Amino acid sequence: MNEFFEQLKDYAGAENVKEKENMSLHTSFRVGGPADYYVTCENVAVLAQCIALCKRVEEPYFVMGNGSNLLVNDNGYHGTVLRLKEDGNSIQFKVVGEGEEAYVLATSSAGNSLSKIGTAAGKLGYAGMEFATGIPGSLGGALAMNAGAYGGEMKDIVTEVVVLTPDGSVKTVSYESLEPSYRNSRLLREGMIAIAATMKLSLSTPEEVGTKLKELMDARRSKQPLDYPSAGSTFKRPEGHFAGKLIQDAGLSGYRVGGAMVSEKHNGFVINYDHATAEDILGVITDVQKKVYEKFQISLEMEVKMLGF
Numbered sequence: 001m002n003e004f005f006e007q008l009k010d011y012a013g014a015e016n017v018k019e020k021e022n023m024s025l026h027t028s029f030r031v032g033g034p035a036d037y038y039v040t041c042e043n044v045a046v047l048a049q050c051i052a053l054c055k056r057v058e059e060p061y062f063v064m065g066n067g068s069n070l071l072v073n074d075n076g077y078h079g080t081v082l083r084l085k086e087d088g089n090s091i092q093f094k095v096v097g098e099g100e101e102a103y104v105l106a107t108s109s110a111g112n113s114l115s116k117i118g119t120a121a122g123k124l125g126y127a128g129m130e131f132a133t134g135i136p137g138s139l140g141g142a143l144a145m146n147a148g149a150y151g152g153e154m155k156d157i158v159t160e161v162v163v164l165t166p167d168g169s170v171k172t173v174s175y176e177s178l179e180p181s182y183r184n185s186r187l188l189r190e191g192m193i194a195i196a197a198t199m200k201l202s203l204s205t206p207e208e209v210g211t212k213l214k215e216l217m218d219a220r221r222s223k224q225p226l227d228y229p230s231a232g233s234t235f236k237r238p239e240g241h242f243a244g245k246l247i248q249d250a251g252l253s254g255y256r257v258g259g260a261m262v263s264e265k266h267n268g269f270v271i272n273y274d275h276a277t278a279e280d281i282l283g284v285i286t287d288v289q290k291k292v293y294e295k296f297q298i299s300l301e302m303e304v305k306m307l308g309f
């Protein structure tokens with residue numbers, strides 16, 4: 001009997017633990033081989049128990065969100081992938097103060113998607129999350145990455161985060177103390193896990209927020225290759241430049257390796273054009289990095305995270 005597997009099922013419930021789960025089912029690139037174990041955790045207690053178990057038996061583990069910024073090896077991941085379950089009931093709004101001074105505190109589990117939280121806020125006429133609502137990540141992933149778009153970043157709206165620290169304790173800290181910077185934070189660097197967060201929003205109307213949401217979604221649709229699997233912008237923006245422009249100027253628009261390609265619609269996106277493997281995608285990425293460096297002596301750093309390599 002596999003004691004580790006049995007113990008995971010004991011903690012998380014048998015229906016929430018999968019063995020040899022294909023990660024292509026859980027990543028927006030739609031690539032990636034099997035993780036030894038894939039566990040959906042109903043709450044922080046389950047997540048903490050599973051992590052403690054992994055540490056005890058020295059099993060590698062990885063906490064993921066929606067997999068929208070993740071490239072998983074074709075050979076999979078020899079370890080346990082853990083994920084916080086979506087919990088719509090955890091999304092709560094509280095109006096604080098009155099009149100001109102009034103604002104809204106929105107709280108949510110980190111397992112919920114930004115689109116779910118942003119849509120709920122929009123329906124109530126609470127503004128501030130519009131920039132984030134079209135980002136296909138979970139709140140946890142967005143906190144780790146300090147995700148941003150259209151002039152907004154998570155650090156503009158997030159006040160507090162409940163974290164699970166590497167020593168297994170749960171505490172509430174200010175987001176500022178997690179040092180959110182361009183697509184980075186202490187969550188990523190120090191293996192802390194975001195469990196929930198509070199965001200400060202403002203009072204508006206459903207119509208106004210709805211108009212803004214539609215405007216930003218239309219902008220995404222017109223500029224991004226949303227018809228193909230991808231992980232969004234593959235590279236970080238090098239200081240003083242745009243990755244997409246450098247890639248275009250290096251003559252790499254449409255550059256292909258196997259089924260992976262530099263999108264012609266947005267040169268900053270590597271897309272799974274036609275049944276790509278992770279190896280194809282990585283092939284495009286490394287070729288682009290090499291050629292852009294040769295031409296401009298600028299290093300393109302990956303924004304996408306890699307698992308199992």
Ligand SMILES: Cc1cc2nc3c(=O)[nH]c(=O)nc-3n(C[C@H](O)[C@H](O)[C@H](O)COP(=O)(O)OP(=O)(O)OC[C@H]3O[C@@H](n4cnc5c(N)ncnc54)[C@H](O)[C@@H]3O)c2cc1C
Pocket residue numbers: 028062063064065066067068069070084110134135136137138139140141142143144145146147148149187188192193194195224226230231232233305
């Ligand atoms: C079509 C498309 C458009 C995109 N547009 C944007 C955009 O406009 N702006 C932008 O910033 N990004 C964009 N992205 C990238 C991606 O959606 C973001 O990086 C997002 O924040 C990742 O969240 P996730 O839940 O999918 O995280 P994952 O991809 O699952 O994980 C990413 C990293 O976050 C860590 N992580 C996940 N959950 C937690 C947690 N609870 N606690 C601690 N660490 C955690 C993981 O360990 C991993 O290192 C886009 C992606 C796609 C596919």
